[in-house]
Amino acid sequence: MSSLTIHSLFHYPVKSCSQVALTTGTLSHSGFLNDRRWMVVDQDTGKFITQRKYPLMCRIHTSLRETPEGTVLSLSYLSGDKNSSIDVPLSCSGLMSTEVWGDVQDAWDQGDQVATWLSELIGQSVRLVYIGDDQLRQVDQDYSNNPSDKVGFADGFPFLITTVASIKQFNQDLGYDIDVLRFRPNIVIDGEDLRAYEEDDWKGIRVNGIDFEFVKPCSRCVMPSINPVSLEKERAVITTLANTRRIGNKTYFGQNAVHSRAEGSLSVGDVVELL
Known part of the structure; x- marks a missing residue:
């Protein structure tokens, strides 16, 4: 070969x-580094949501940059009449319970602003969460x-x-x-x-x-x-x-x-x- x-x-x-x-x-x-450290979850249950149910998620573009204040995640959605973007500074100030394929654990909630942005885009009340090094799943x-x-x-x-x-x-x-x-x-x-x-x-x-x-x-x-x-x-x-x-x-x-x-x-x- x-x-x-x-x-x-x-x-x-x-x-x-x-x-x-x-x-x-x-x-x-x-x-x-930073692969699938953020996740969109149902606001009420904390369960993850994906393209399986919400295909438009594949159009949410992501990028990362480091600033003196820390990591910033940028999200953008560019399609037809929906063209918007948002910056999400990494926040480790509030925890919520989340679930991925039966794995239940706390993760860092990334705040109301991005939650509102994603909820309006997806059409469901959701939150964005982040998993830290001390929260990684086995x-x-x-x-x-x-x-x-x-x-x-x-x-x-x-x-x-x-x-x-x-x-x-x-x-x-x-x-x-x-x-x-x-x-x-x-x-x-x-x-x-x-x-x-x-x-x-x-x-x-x-x-x-x-x-x-x-x-x-x-x-x-x-x-x-x-x-x-x-x-x-x-x-x-x-x-x-x-x-x-x-x-x-x-x-x-x-x-x-x-x-x-x-x-x-x-x-x-x-x-x-x-x-």
Whole structure:
């Protein structure tokens, strides 16, 4: 096989909102720095909400900047007659109870202003919350036997890894092209002789001396079918997953991974070794 390299890197500051493309991704205990550290929750129950029910969340663009006062999250929504943005300075002054897939814990409420902005946009009373380093969730120990493996508000694991060959094959089976971002990867790998879905058989990868152990194939929900332009769910995407990527009663695309240390960085173009 020809050498493998990192083709692209992404993180998603707010769970279920738009991605941020990275040239270099800095590692933290919960994956890439600031990956899914913010989350939109139902105001009354604290339960997370996502594109599954509110597809327009894929159009909420995010960016981060550091100021002398601390981290500022910027949110913007640019579509048709709804064009607005808001800056959200990180706040750690008030806690609320939240829930992600049955995990209940306190997280930092980010205030009324952004809650109102999001509620008017989404059409439901919601709050924006932030998870701090001391609040990180433990990765499912059925798949990782290391108690130190942590995750923020991502569904289950700190990294989702796939390849250029796999999205090309999926698009060929689908009959038209969709962006790999619909599958919300953190790391996309490329290589001249790379076969589609070859990552299914890998134990993991090593980049810059950092190991990424593949612990579980990523089961897919309806989100990859959401067209970011029309916001409609494309049945063909679901059908193609069912026809080509079904195991039992679930469909899979990409590999969930945990990393060996919470220091260092990855960059586009870095060499990838197989474990």
